[in-house]
Amino acid sequence: MIAADNWIRRLAVLAAAVALVGCASSVKLDEPAPVEDRTGKVAGAGGAGAGAGTAPQSQVTTVDLAKDAASQQLAKVIYFDYDSFVIKDEFRSVVDQYAKLLNADRKKRLLIEGHTDERGGREYNLALGQKRAESVQKALALLGVTAAQMESVSFGKERPAAAGSDEAAWAKNRRAELIQR
Amino acid sequence: MLAAGLGGAALPAWAQFRVEISGVGATQVPIAVAAFRDEDKSPQKVAQIVRDDLERSGLFRSIEAPGVLDETDRPELTDWRRRGADALALGSVTRLADGRFDVRFKLWDAVRGTDLGGQSFPVQPGDLRLAAHRVSDYIYERLTGDKGVFSTRIAYVSKAANRFTLRVTDADGEGGQIALTSPEPIISPAWSPDGRELAYVSFESGKAVVWAQEVATGQRRMLANFRGSNSAPAWSPDGQRLAVTLSRDGGSQIYLLDRQGGEPRRLTSSSAIDTEPVFTTDGRSIYFVSDRGGSPQVYRMPAAGGAAERVTFSGSYNISPTISPDGRTLAYVSRNGSAFKVTTMDLASGQATTVSDTVADESPSFAPNGRLLIYATRAQGRDLLMTTTVDGRVKARLISTSADVREPVWGPYGR
Numbered sequence: 001m002i003a004a005d006n007w008i009r010r011l012a013v014l015a016a017a018v019a020l021v022g023c024a025s026s027v028k029l030d031e032p033a034p035v036e037d038r039t040g041k042v043a044g045a046g047g048a049g050a051g052a053g054t055a056p057q058s059q060v061t062t063v064d065l066a067k068d069a070a071s072q073q074l075a076k077v078i079y080f081d082y083d084s085f086v087i088k089d090e091f092r093s094v095v096d097q098y099a100k101l102l103n104a105d106r107k108k109r110l111l112i113e114g115h116t117d118e119r120g121g122r123e124y125n126l127a128l129g130q131k132r133a134e135s136v137q138k139a140l141a142l143l144g145v146t147a148a149q150m151e152s153v154s155f156g157k158e159r160p161a162a163a164g165s166d167e168a169a170w171a172k173n174r175r176a177e178l179i180q181r
Numbered sequence: 182m183l184a185a186g187l188g189g190a191a192l193p194a195w196a197q198f199r200v201e202i203s204g205v206g207a208t209q210v211p212i213a214v215a216a217f218r219d220e221d222k223s224p225q226k227v228a229q230i231v232r233d234d235l236e237r238s239g240l241f242r243s244i245e246a247p248g249v250l251d252e253t254d255r256p257e258l259t260d261w262r263r264r265g266a267d268a269l270a271l272g273s274v275t276r277l278a279d280g281r282f283d284v285r286f287k288l289w290d291a292v293r294g295t296d297l298g299g300q301s302f303p304v305q306p307g308d309l310r311l312a313a314h315r316v317s318d319y320i321y322e323r324l325t326g327d328k329g330v331f332s333t334r335i336a337y338v339s340k341a342a343n344r345f346t347l348r349v350t351d352a353d354g355e356g357g358q359i360a361l362t363s364p365e366p367i368i369s370p371a372w373s374p375d376g377r378e379l380a381y382v383s384f385e386s387g388k389a390v391v392w393a394q395e396v397a398t399g400q401r402r403m404l405a406n407f408r409g410s411n412s413a414p415a416w417s418p419d420g421q422r423l424a425v426t427l428s429r430d431g432g433s434q435i436y437l438l439d440r441q442g443g444e445p446r447r448l449t450s451s452s453a454i455d456t457e458p459v460f461t462t463d464g465r466s467i468y469f470v471s472d473r474g475g476s477p478q479v480y481r482m483p484a485a486g487g488a489a490e491r492v493t494f495s496g497s498y499n500i501s502p503t504i505s506p507d508g509r510t511l512a513y514v515s516r517n518g519s520a521f522k523v524t525t526m527d528l529a530s531g532q533a534t535t536v537s538d539t540v541a542d543e544s545p546s547f548a549p550n551g552r553l554l555i556y557a558t559r560a561q562g563r564d565l566l567m568t569t570t571v572d573g574r575v576k577a578r579l580i581s582t583s584a585d586v587r588e589p590v591w592g593p594y595g596r
Contacts, residue, residue: 119519119521120498120500120516120521121457121500121501121514121521121543121544122368122369122543122544122587122588123368123369123412123413123426123456123457123470123500123501124454124456124457124470124477124500124501126368126382126389126410126412126413126426126433126456127410127412127426127433127454127456128454130409130410130428130432130433131432131433131454134428134431134432151408151409152409152428153387153388153389153409153410154388154389154410154428155366155384155389156368158366158368158384159366159384
């Protein structure tokens, strides 16, 4: 149960990375700038494609449904700088996409979870994570999303996306996760 | 009395701390604690618990005490003086007809050759450790003039294999019992002033919610579950209200709640982060953390809300304030470069002193006698707990053998 939950979370992060890094066209990112999570796996899936004419008759092309589904979804994670709750330009388009989605259907709900890296106190980090979540919420509100559609919460440093005590891990943990409900 | 019965039986499974002491007090009283008569017929080695308690305080040195004497004997104090003992404790453990044990002892001043009195504690088998700690408290108070805290309890959170557990142990880290276990994080436990309840933040519902739980019965109630995050519970000294941090109106702000919950009253109104409230012992003020000045610092305001004044000025990150029981000393975590260190401040002079020699400190909490602090830190890749005398001289590491441990909070006198 716990393991499954964690696995789903990791998938979500991976999916976000997929969306941001690999699938600029499908989510129309203005700036498909890579986020911190640049795993080799992202580029590997999808197969070589059915090459015209030259494909051997025994070729099998893999269809990865997990990846396929992920590619149709919006990015789920917005990353932040240390001690900052400012939404960086590279994530503006993600916010725009969610605004469109939520404005198109007032019944849609969004939970915004703020997270921090491991440095510093638990309660202060909880407040900092809350500030990150609320900063995303404010950006969405400016684009017309109603308060009733959104709730901002924080996990502070309690639920890191990446283990480790280096900048690479910390960068993945300073984030807001966007969860549609 | 179920809990008492389990306390003894469960001991080997939960005695999960290894304790390492470093440093010594300025003066140490040499004391001999003889084996208590018939303690080998009880489930606990009472005299050894007393010796360990006294040595860990940094204020005592154990002198070997051969032979069997008890509180009814009149010892040859000049002999004990020759052995190097300034004080001598003798006692017994007697099984009573109703299954309880009577722990009796007498304390002698070997230097002056006087009787320093004694006590008797008839207890359930599960409370034998408690009786031993009460013996230690008596000895400590008679010989140092300060109240002992050996019979108090500590609550903390352990994390192992993605399971979070709120535990309650004796002040020496032994005799641990589980108050709450959850697959989701638990943070910020806080003892009610009477020691009967713990408030804490649990993420069990997918977000931060403040709960209170009766320690003895396990009965719990939701105190704050508003929109957004609910956290940082702090009891008022009379136990009737709690200050909490809520984000229900946007931003993390401090509110006051009745002990039964209900509608909160807002105490701070800033556009900054205001969190980690803690009441002063007289109940008149609340210390808290705010980044209204651009970086997180400790502030003080009236308990009913109102104008706040800044308390910490040195450094760009001062958090997790806690106040000594006499109201004179503030302890908090201060960042210096990349190091987070437990620091104390004499509130009258504003003089700050670093008391830790570790670099990832969190959650300082005073013992009820104000002589010791417990805090969480990190060493060799593990989360562990540390106690220190307030002057930083004597430290004990409580290293769990099975889990990462954090969020320690020292309970009040009484249980």
